[in-house]
Amino acid sequence: ATITEIKAKGKLLVGTEPTFPPFEYVDENNNIVGFDIDIAQRIADKLGVKLEIVNLPFDSLIPALMQNKIDLIIAGMTITEKRAKVVDFSVPYFNANQSIVVREGEKFRPVKLEDLKGRKVAVQLGTTGDIVVSEISEIKVVRFQKFTDAFLELQNKRVDAVVLDEAVARAYVKKFPKFVVSAVIDTGEKYGIAVKKGNSELLNFVNNVISEMFKSPYDLLVEKWFEK
Template sequence: MNKKTLFVFLTMTIILGLILSACGTKPANTLDKIKEKGVIVMGTSADFPPYEFHKVEGNKDTIVGFDVDIANAIAKKLGVKLEIKDMDFKGLIPALQAGRIDMIVAGMTPTPERAKSVDFSDLYYNSQQVVVVKNDSPISKFDDLKGKTVAVQIGTTSEEAAKKIPDVNLKQLNRVGDAFMDLKNGRCDAIVLENTVANAYLKEYKDMKMVFMKEINTVDNGSAVAVAKGNKELVNIINEVIKELKASGEYDKLIDKWFKQ
């Protein structure tokens, strides 16, 4: 065997080995791995009440909310503990792809663009986009937003909805709470976000109100759990949990608990 033939043989052997290795490799966040470590890690952005938010009692800071209860039901179904990692919303999908979290439960809408990077469960909640302004604001219809400064959370469907406003000056922020502070202090004219989240914040910001505009609801809405690509078993388990919660009546109790207070 001459050197050229040997080189070709070794190259083909390496390539074949890589192909076989890839075919036998499971996705990074498999169901087996979660069960083995006894923990499922939920990634979220805990500034999104009533989905997820920080609740401080005494010296204890706990992340609670509708999504946390959904995640706890998933952990219970799997027989593992739930661990929560709080981060900026825009960092959730990269964290999932890197294997730092096992699932995203963060009021995330399963858009076609996101579905290229992650797999989604069935929807577990539906919502709609709204505009929040100060009580004395002249903004009452879609055309009034033209040329205004509108705050949104980066990476959300609210950001995509706001981009459709003519001549909008988009203020992209990492946290929803920052948007409300900017509106309060006159650093923006309006906020675009989900109605359920707006309702939660408006309990604190009494000088603001919600305005419904049909033109804002031009993007996909609804929330689903995201997992790393290829984790069909985990998606199936999550879908089972969603169905079981609804069939048992527990889902309605959670809706009453978090959205009808």
């Protein structure tokens, strides 16, 4: 939607998949909260409209955006070449890597992806974690729509590891000390907010909100006293 259309309907529809703490997750009051949700709220506030979060499976987010069912995707989504062919990404707002999570107190402590050969590994369908483990044919990949289900499988010993973004792995391990981060895989990913391909008006707006969030009080002082 154009900014005019978003203002006319009075709400910004943001798609996300909320089993990804601390970026987006369901809290004890059943609200979807997190780092990304605060960014989404900021964008909605700046547009002067209400924020409506649309909860979708991760692999349905891009199709939903392409079909105009949502205005933005904010989902800890890594900017990849393949995705950038079908949606437009904002400037990066977070750096990420993959990681391997296993059960605490067991011998199996993989330090690299190759150590997962011959093992069952849970991932979220369509994520960059799914992509990196699927490249190694000897790994038995089990794909879930929700990370909460992937961790349930790990707990129940039906898989040997979960591969997912490091910051999110740390959040799960902190909450469930029965799991441990066994390795970090340096994938050098960057998260971006996605808009419909060609929607440069909304993209510029989003980029301005992100850049503004990056500014320190010092930058703001320089801007105030020296620029323009």
